């Protein structure tokens with residue numbers, strides 16, 4: 497283990513979920529020196545999942561956001577210096593970061609947790625009726641506009657756009673979703689499930705326009721025109737881009753994010769990266785992967801902190817993601833990389849279901865609706881790539897929580913339900 501002294505400084509650039517978690521983890525794993533957490537948002541570090549959900553539908557303005565990463569007192573208690581400023585430049589040779597407000601910070605180790613920003617639709621700036629949704633300020637602005645709106649257009653039928661559609665419908669707005677593909681979430685969901693999600697939204701009154709590739713959005717005095725229709729507001733949710741600019745300008749290798757190894761190390765000495773901005777080697781083939789999820793921000797940040805203190809740890813996640821769509825809590829485990837050769841479903845009452853995607857007899861992707869406990873029951877089988885018996889997987893008399901044990905001891909006939 498590397499010896500770190502009281503006199504060393506770890507500089508964390510980006511005070512979002514990953515940055516704040518890493519700062520705390522540095523203390524947990526024994527770092528005694530100075531921790532400086534620099535963030536260009538005026539708020540203390542917060543988590544973003546509530547921004548498209550609770551913040552937009554909460555009744556009470558004063559109490560609509562509760563997503564702070566840490567209790568306010570933690571920063572002082574853990575001696576974490578949280579600084580509201582923007583890092584403009586990083587000099588990786590001299591180990592110095594330049595701040596927008598004019599100062600410089602010297603570091604021994606630097607962690608980049610700069611996250612991402614909403615991808616812009618060409619020619620469509622933010623306006624009084626046109627919104628992008630990434631920050632707490634974005635969400636509060638959108639919340640204020642929702643209060644008087646009756647209709648909303650959503651450009652992009654990804655998770656974020658659909659979560660906004662749920663919130664807008666919950667508030668009684670008429671909602672139209674414009675999606676450039678011919679189905680919803682075709683890269684993240686199996687076709688059968690994507691169809692169910694569309695039907696769920698349509699049953700709640702959402703209207704879809706698929707294959708909507710050439711979008712035109714024009715603000716006018718009272719609202720916004722999308723193609724030929726008028727709406728009170730429009731939310732553009734067409735994905736995210738990594739904030740890797742300061743890394744690239746510093747000569748650090750980037751490609752769809754800041755390239756790191758399994759120990760979160762970048763190509764520059766003593767510089768690490770984690771969270772939405774990091775592109776890391778994933779799986780047996782070291783596939784370059786960038787994840788945009790709460791779990792990744794949390795776990796990769798902790799792994800980065802451990803490596804900074806010299807506690808050599810590899811980041812090898814089993815990706816997990818959730819989204820809330822009306823009364824469905826949808827959880828996903830594993831990587832939806834299209835290589836599934838068979839789906840097996842265990843459907844329960846009231847729309848509850850667990851859909852398991854297998855490749856060569858190994859569960860590589862699980863999708864659960866209101867069945868988070870069942871998903872957790874087979875987590876180890878996914879993590880350890882255990883070959884499972886499809887007959888057992890499909891057999892409703894065998895509980896999924898028994899499957900782990902049985903799979904390791906028995907093999908019965910192959911009679912899975914193909915869906």
Ligand SMILES: Cc1cc2nc3c(=O)[nH]c(=O)nc-3n(C[C@H](O)[C@H](O)[C@H](O)COP(=O)(O)OP(=O)(O)OC[C@H]3O[C@@H](n4cnc5c(N)ncnc54)[C@H](O)[C@@H]3O)c2cc1C
Pocket residue numbers: 509510511512513514515534535536537543544545546547548581582583584609610611612629630631656739742770771772773787788789790791793816817818819820
């Ligand atoms: C609306 C919304 C809903 C979501 N819902 C879910 C969900 O339901 N489930 C799920 O798993 N995930 C969800 N996510 C994704 C999840 O929130 C992100 O993956 C996570 O926030 C990433 O954390 P991060 O710390 O890497 O980046 P961020 O949270 O983006 O934090 C990075 C911070 O660094 C700052 N920064 C950037 N450059 C500089 C600089 N040069 N100097 C100083 N500061 C800088 C940024 O302003 C930002 O504050 C959602 C995301 C959004 C936007």
